[in-house]
Amino acid sequence: EIVLTQSPATLSLSPGERATLSCRASQSVNNYLAWYQQKPGQAPRLLIYDASNRATGIPARFSGSGSGTDFTLIISSLEPEDFAVYYCQQRSSSWPLSFGGGTKVEIK
Amino acid sequence: EVQLLESGGGLVQPGGSLRLSCAASGFAFGSNAMNWVRQAPGKGLEWVSGISHSSGSTYYADSVKGRFTISRDNSKNTLYLQMISLRAEDTAVYYCAKDQPSSQPFGVGIYYFGHWGRGTLVTVSS
Numbered sequence: 266e267i268v269l270t271q272s273p274a275t276l277s278l279s280p281g282e283r284a285t286l287s288c289r290a291s292q293s294v295n296n297y298l299a300w301y302q303q304k305p306g307q308a309p310r311l312l313i314y315d316a317s318n319r320a321t322g323i324p325a326r327f328s329g330s331g332s333g334t335d336f337t338l339i340i341s342s343l344e345p346e347d348f349a350v351y352y353c354q355q356r357s358s359s360w361p362l363s364f365g366g367g368t369k370v371e372i373k
Numbered sequence: 374e375v376q377l378l379e380s381g382g383g384l385v386q387p388g389g390s391l392r393l394s395c396a397a398s399g400f401a402f403g404s405n406a407m408n409w410v411r412q413a414p415g416k417g418l419e420w421v422s423g424i425s426h427s428s429g430s431t432y433y434a435d436s437v438k439g440r441f442t443i444s445r446d447n448s449k450n451t452l453y454l455q456m457i458s459l460r461a462e463d464t465a466v467y468y469c470a471k472d473q474p475s476s477q478p479f480g481v482g483i484y485y486f487g488h489w490g491r492g493t494l495v496t497v498s499s
Contacts, residue, residue: 318476358480364418
């Protein structure tokens with residue numbers, strides 16, 4: 266099973282700042298990686314798939330990059346509604362699908 | 374607009390059974406793979422099971438294999454999850470999720486989760 270490790274666990278930033286979230290896979294997943302945002306009491310929302318493709322309706326301030334084992338989600342300038350928990354998820358050729366443990370982006 | 378509405382959650386004793394349903398609307402249900410993803414209280418996300426658009430292929434996490442059965446009725450636009458031999462560690466919010474295919478798929482099957490329902494809570498406790 267592929268393990269995804271997200272860092273940092275918590276990111277404390279102010280609105281307008283740039284957020285950089287990391288996701289590392291225990292073995293290569295090529296570019297089959299997604300990012301999700303989850304706010305308290307809500308279902309997750311797909312932000313990025315295939316490492317760098319923004320999902321429908323996702324603002325351009327969200328961008329994803331990486332391939333193989335190292336991936337990054339960048340929020341270029343944090344809006345108040347961006348403070349949430351972010352998860353990465355892989356879909357390699359070996360089952361099962363798996364999620365990372367999450368990064369909480371909180372207001373500093 | 375894609376809508377997914379889960380139902381069927383509740384309190385069940387260890388060893389008991391429960392069937393979850395997910396009513397879908399706003400998209401061509403019969404053309405899309407579907408999934409169940411769960412989240413234990415205060416914890417992260419765990420994929421549970423997936424099913425192809427035609428029910429020809431089903432997929433399960435090791436933690437539920439042999440106890441959970443995913444199915445669908447395309448005539449009713451409904452996804453199901455039959456759960457038996459429930460354990461305390463199955464306690465979670467269960468989300469129904471529509472598959473988001475890869476733009477460069479290497480094969481058939483589940484890829485990502487493009488739309489989610491609001492979830493239904495399953496509590497396994499005596």
